Amino acid sequence: MTKKGPGEVLTFYIGLIRYEILSAVKTKSLSIRYKILLALTLIPALALFVYLTIALQVFRDDKVAYVFDTTSQISISIAGQLKTKLDNIIKLTQPILLDLSQSEDFSRLSRAFLQFDANLESMAVMAWNEKAGQYEVGPVLEKIPFTFEKFWLSWRQSWNPSFVQILMNQTVVTNPFLDSRFVIVQKIDRPDARPYLVILLFDLAEFSEQFQTLSAQNFYLVQRDGKILLGPKNELGSNLKDQISLSFLGLNKQVAGSGVEKVVDKSGTTKLASFAAVGWGDLFVVSTVLESKALSAISVLKRKSFLFFIILMAVTVILSLLASSTVTQALTQLHEATGKISDGQFDVQVQVQSQDEVGALAENFNRMAAEVSRLMQQTAEKARMENELQTARMVQETLFPAPRADLGPVEVVGYYEPASEVGGDWWSYTQTGNSVYFWIGDATGHGAGAALITSAAKSAAGLIEALGFSPAQALEALNKSIYDVSRGKVMMTFFLGKLDLNTMLMTYCNASHEAPFLFRRKEEPFKKKDIEFLNEVNNPRLGQSRDSKYSETTVQLGLGDLLFFYTDGVPDIRNRALDAWGEREFIKTLIGSVNSSPSPVEVMSAFTEHFQAYRQEASLADDLTFFIVKTKETIV
Amino acid sequence: MSKFQAKVDRQGSKISVQLGGIIDEDADFTALAIKDAQEIVIDMDAIKSINSCGIREWIKWISEGDKSKVVYSKCPKVIVDQMNMVDGFLPSFAKVESFYVPYYNEDSGSEKNILFRYGVEYREGQVQPPPDVKDESGQVMEMDIIESKYFKFITSKV
Numbered sequence: 001m002t003k004k005g006p007g008e009v010l011t012f013y014i015g016l017i018r019y020e021i022l023s024a025v026k027t028k029s030l031s032i033r034y035k036i037l038l039a040l041t042l043i044p045a046l047a048l049f050v051y052l053t054i055a056l057q058v059f060r061d062d063k064v065a066y067v068f069d070t071t072s073q074i075s076i077s078i079a080g081q082l083k084t085k086l087d088n089i090i091k092l093t094q095p096i097l098l099d100l101s102q103s104e105d106f107s108r109l110s111r112a113f114l115q116f117d118a119n120l121e122s123m124a125v126m127a128w129n130e131k132a133g134q135y136e137v138g139p140v141l142e143k144i145p146f147t148f149e150k151f152w153l154s155w156r157q158s159w160n161p162s163f164v165q166i167l168m169n170q171t172v173v174t175n176p177f178l179d180s181r182f183v184i185v186q187k188i189d190r191p192d193a194r195p196y197l198v199i200l201l202f203d204l205a206e207f208s209e210q211f212q213t214l215s216a217q218n219f220y221l222v223q224r225d226g227k228i229l230l231g232p233k234n235e236l237g238s239n240l241k242d243q244i245s246l247s248f249l250g251l252n253k254q255v256a257g258s259g260v261e262k263v264v265d266k267s268g269t270t271k272l273a274s275f276a277a278v279g280w281g282d283l284f285v286v287s288t289v290l291e292s293k294a295l296s297a298i299s300v301l302k303r304k305s306f307l308f309f310i311i312l313m314a315v316t317v318i319l320s321l322l323a324s325s326t327v328t329q330a331l332t333q334l335h336e337a338t339g340k341i342s343d344g345q346f347d348v349q350v351q352v353q354s355q356d357e358v359g360a361l362a363e364n365f366n367r368m369a370a371e372v373s374r375l376m377q378q379t380a381e382k383a384r385m386e387n388e389l390q391t392a393r394m395v396q397e398t399l400f401p402a403p404r405a406d407l408g409p410v411e412v413v414g415y416y417e418p419a420s421e422v423g424g425d426w427w428s429y430t431q432t433g434n435s436v437y438f439w440i441g442d443a444t445g446h447g448a449g450a451a452l453i454t455s456a457a458k459s460a461a462g463l464i465e466a467l468g469f470s471p472a473q474a475l476e477a478l479n480k481s482i483y484d485v486s487r488g489k490v491m492m493t494f495f496l497g498k499l500d501l502n503t504m505l506m507t508y509c510n511a512s513h514e515a516p517f518l519f520r521r522k523e524e525p526f527k528k529k530d531i532e533f534l535n536e537v538n539n540p541r542l543g544q545s546r547d548s549k550y551s552e553t554t555v556q557l558g559l560g561d562l563l564f565f566y567t568d569g570v571p572d573i574r575n576r577a578l579d580a581w582g583e584r585e586f587i588k589t590l591i592g593s594v595n596s597s598p599s600p601v602e603v604m605s606a607f608t609e610h611f612q613a614y615r616q617e618a619s620l621a622d623d624l625t626f627f628i629v630k631t632k633e634t635i636v
Numbered sequence: 637m638s639k640f641q642a643k644v645d646r647q648g649s650k651i652s653v654q655l656g657g658i659i660d661e662d663a664d665f666t667a668l669a670i671k672d673a674q675e676i677v678i679d680m681d682a683i684k685s686i687n688s689c690g691i692r693e694w695i696k697w698i699s700e701g702d703k704s705k706v707v708y709s710k711c712p713k714v715i716v717d718q719m720n721m722v723d724g725f726l727p728s729f730a731k732v733e734s735f736y737v738p739y740y741n742e743d744s745g746s747e748k749n750i751l752f753r754y755g756v757e758y759r760e761g762q763v764q765p766p767p768d769v770k771d772e773s774g775q776v777m778e779m780d781i782i783e784s785k786y787f788k789f790i791t792s793k794v
Contacts, residue, residue, distance in 0.1 A: 444688040512725075538721070541723070568688075
């Protein structure tokens with residue numbers, strides 16, 4: 001396995017993230033996984049970036065301050081050492097000058113002093129020559145003969161500019177040969193004569209080496225005008241102002257004994273400079289260091305921080321991927337599961353083991369999916385049952401006769417409406433020879449169970465009619481049939497009338513059914529008290545007991561008489577407020593309808609119109625069945 | 637909709653039963669054991685309605701008291717209608733002590749139920765309604781039933 005660098009690792013993760021983001025975009029926008037991933041990486045990345053920026057800036061400022069402080073201390077230290085050295089040289093010359101003031105020449109003692117000083121090479125006195133009108137070299141004290149003469153010959157042409165300073169009681173220190181040899185020219189005042197000018201030539205080799213050493217930090221001994229007296233070899237004699245613009249260089253105003261400045265040289269390189277006044281003449285020790293060198297630790301820190309940043313981000317990305325994968329795995333499963341549900345696959349379950357909110361969500365989803373699946377199955381089952389009920393309704397409709405019939409001397413008009421798809425009411429009429437059977441029955445309850453019983457009753461009724469049974473015999477037989485079918489769980493009220501069309505005598509048997517109304521023909525409008533009820537006999541409901549006995553009776557009908565058969569669903573018609581129509585309104589409406597027309601069809605129409613107006617298209621509480629039998633006014 | 641309510645008070649061999657609400661397929665008569673009682677008084681004042689399934693349960697329950705003296709008390713119209721129509725709802729061993737007759741004034745729309753008591757407003761085969769039933773405004777009210785149908789359970793016992 002090859003070892004990968006930070007750059008390759010970063011490239012790998014960027015590629016991985018790009019691939020994942022593109023995959024997420026294909027689905028919706030940015031998936032939760034990548035939102036988590038971005039949150040987990042961007043937040044620490046931004047925090048780390050801000051922290052590093054602030055930390056580096058603080059470190060940089062601190063480092064600059066440290067460098068300034070250090071170089072300033074060094075400059076001050078060197079300036080102090082130099083001042084001490086120069087002070088010592090001057091102190092050494094004090095006895096010599098005292099001796100000179102007494103003898104106008106250097107004595108042997110002075111020469112002996114000179115031999116003990118390591119730095120001082122020669123010393124000369126310049127006195128005023130009245131004739132020449134100038135200072136001329138007088139007594140000379142030197143370790144090696146002719147040293148001063150050589151020096152003077154090469155230097156005298158160029159020292160005049162410093163002469164003015166000397167006369168202004170300023171000590172001049174210079175380096176005329178751009179090496180370690182220095183010259184001090186000092187004015188010695190005398191009470192009654194022009195002052196002497198004492199020239200000291202000495203060697204500062206130990207300092208020169210210190211200034212010449214090349215390193216990241218350069219030291220210069222400069223004059224106020226910027227001339228470099230000591231420093232790197234190739235810069236001796238040049239002017240420091242040509243390189244950098246230190247604020248104190250060239251100024252005559254008083255400056256602080258030391259200071260620091262950030263300067264930019266001619267090439268644009270930033271340097272950190274510090275300076276310290278030597279306290280001798282206009283000498284300054286200046287230290288410069290390249291900022292880039294001084295702050296090289298910051299560059300190292302930056303590189304290491306960047307590397308650390310990359311490693312940290314890589315670790316963060318990996319951990320975030322793992323964490324977001326864990327969190328979003330369940331959500332992904334849920335997402336896929338919802339997709340399956342939207343595609344119509346409802347038997348889907350999500351396997352989530354976590355005990356957190358996502359786990360709870362998955363559990364709820366599984367319950368919801370199971371419930372949806374169950375409801376879908378129920379819906380399908382309900383649809384299937386509704387289809388079956390529709391079929392049953394169509395089948396049941398075949399059990400009912402035509403709603404209108406002209407049976408010779410009688411007319412029949414009927415109405416049937418089940419409370420649900422199928423009902424427990426049944427009515428029928430059948431002409432057998434000169435007789436007509438009128439059936440009306442109501443099974444316990446309504447719906448499919450009741451409808452099945454009515455079907456059984458219809459089947460039995462057909463057989464009974466064929467056998468020519470009387471109503472009592474018929475209901476007794478039908479009772480056994482229904483009891484055997486329902487075992488006492490479903491019962492039927494029944495009314496059966498058998499009308500002899502020749503005699504218009506109707507034999508009837510009632511098995512606890514609503515007694516039909518008989519409106520005997522009369523010229524005046526009917527009133528409530530005019531109604532007769534076919535309730536002379538009453539018997540147990542069909543299916544109540546297998547051994548029930550049934551009795552019958554007869555009623556003689558005349559021309560123009562009207563019979564109204566009904567089930568208890570008629571007075572139980574409800575309006576939208578669920579208020580029942582009631583017996584009072586039912587009978588009142590029926591009487592009004594019967595009075596409105598001699599035609600049974602129109603009576604039916606008027607009656608239906610009234611109860612429909614009351615009902616306001618509300619659902620039925622019970623099956624609704626009634627029919628009218630009317631004997632004709634005349635026999636044809 | 638008021639559910640079926642039943643309250644039983646047993647005093648020796650006499651059982652007083654108070655029934656109320658709707659008697660339908662959900663009405664549970666199993667807690668109202670009347671088989672061993674000598675006298676059973678059923679107060680039906682609070683019964684609101686009864687449907688065909690309730691009738692089936694009723695007949696099954698009341699038939700258990702065939703050895704007892706059963707008294708129907710304060711029968712509302714919904715019960716009287718069933719007594720007249722359904723064979724077995726008022727078995728031969730049961731006697732109606734009192735029942736309500738609805739009255740109505742068509743002009744004012746006022747309604748009132750008058751309690752008919754055995755020996756006072758009726759006896760076997762006879763009904764003697766109170767001479768004048770008036771509403772609160774003093775208007776005469778008439779019976780809101782068809783007498784030949786409503787009093788059938790009385791007149792048919794002649």
